[in-house]
Amino acid sequence: MTARTRRVWTLQPSRFAALSRGRARLAWVAVLALLLASLTALAVPSLAGDGDAGARAADHMTDLGLYERVVAGMKGGDGYYVAASEAMRAGGYPLHPFLTMRLPALAVVQAAVPGWVSILLLLGLATGTAAAWAARLGGALVGIAPRAVLVLLLAASMLAFFQPGLALFHEVWAGLFVALSLALRRPGRALEAIALGLAAMLIRETAALYALVMLAFAWRENRRAEAMGWCMALLLFAGALALHAHAVRGVTGPLDLRSAGWAAFNGPGFFVRALVTSTALQSLPLALGAVLVGLALVGWASWDDPLGLRMFALLVAYGTALSVFARLDTFYWALLVAPPALAGLVFAPDALSDLWHRALDRRRITVTTVVQ
Template sequence: MQATLPAFATTALLYLLAAATALAWFARLREAFARPPPVIAAMALLAGGMMAFVQPDLVAFHEVWAGLFVALSLAVRRPGRWMPAVAFGLAAVLIRETAGLYLALMAVIAWIEGDRREALGWATAIGILALAVGLHAHAVAQVVRPLDPASPGWSGLLGFGFFVRTMTISTALGLAPLWLAAPLVGLALFGWAAWRDPLGLRVLAVTAGYALILALFGRTDTFYWGLLVAPTLLVGLAFALDGVRDLIIGALDRRRITVTRMVR
């Protein structure tokens, strides 16, 4: 379908999707912070994570579109209002099947939280993906021959450092030296962990899930998998300051709890 559209139309659609994603995240971040300055900082970090997603030269990358749909899905998902999130997540996997991990993680979290209907919604999207992949595999099998080149496999085992590298390539961290960019990736993950909100948990789980996939199965030429989680990564830095403050307060708290055992 993309090939049938003029180049300017495809680029315009990409910009429209990026704008919708940014607006959805603005609405969520405005609720998370009490004052405008942190919201502005968080939106600047979001823009830093989306640098690669507004480059016309990358419009043909499936991960660019899928990554924006994943970010949009995360932003619009709210307790009891999960159907738009599932729809955007389904759009992501129909563009790039590797976004299926996102659907699986969202389904698992919903199930653990006790929302069976939401879990079923995500599972339904996974079922649609499985059907689409099955039909695609059947079509490919009709044209593949024994002498065709085979895939080199997915046992890259490049480690967590490869995930860090993909994030620096995919975001504004590419403008910083690696000795600074690498700790910022870890600090961003810490920030998401520090935000006590269901959205923070989901972003952390999805980012960590793709970090694991890249570390275990990624190859040097599949760095673009990181684009699936790049848009939201740096926003975690906006929550990191409060997280560090809470850690310091907890470390300096010298109160002791005394337990008295009484035997009768």
């Protein structure tokens, strides 16, 4: 049976179709280990928002109230750093180190426009991001059924991003910019992706990890111009972050609270549970949601396209960061990679099919001698 006749949903064989029998069997071990690691999410304590829809989950995030107070203070005439420091003190938030205060870009824009404009901009950005991913991935699929499943998976991934109640949430905007950047990036055409990546970093500094991943791929593929573009974006972000640090020092003092730190070491199960909680998978039993997250990772790793490998690396990078640094109350960091995350499931059937047939491959080479 050839790889062509074994296609389930995709036009081309998966990355796994080229594996030897021995490597396919090792890949099966890796897949099973990944799924078992995903199931460690069952040992993670309950996160804020578990079992709720996106809008209700937002009500449990006290950070939203803080952002509302900051924007209200700016509309009342205060500068960003004065409004933010006063709101954080009133809410009992730590002001040290400077990273506890968000970068000002999003608040400045939202203070300058009516609230309904901000919501329309969010919904427009979310719609454009979903359409970009549907167009990018739809070309790799065959038939109506897999494309319909793709749309459902994107809807499940982006549930929180269509919630007007989250319009003030920095991770929502940054996650959409990261997702749109990755969807628009093409070989030889990276300017738009770099600009969107910079916008994401200026909203939420944790988006810098995305830029580092993209820089690593550009350098590895010998795309020097693209690599220089990502370097420039990171340098601009570093400059903005330095100015931010200086401004925060100007409105804080030694009596302000200090953060307890971020080295929580909650493990890979925390990242899986955070991604489940940040998507429509929260409506499923946790064990099933965790397995689906693991299979989505397998799907991204199997798609024989540079975008698939980049998305897989991005999930691994943020998964590692959340596993080590995020606290239980900062599970929403997973929103940085959530928008396209579950779409990897559309590649999983072909990936598992290819692995199955390669692992069971019993073909032998027969040498025939012809005597003339």
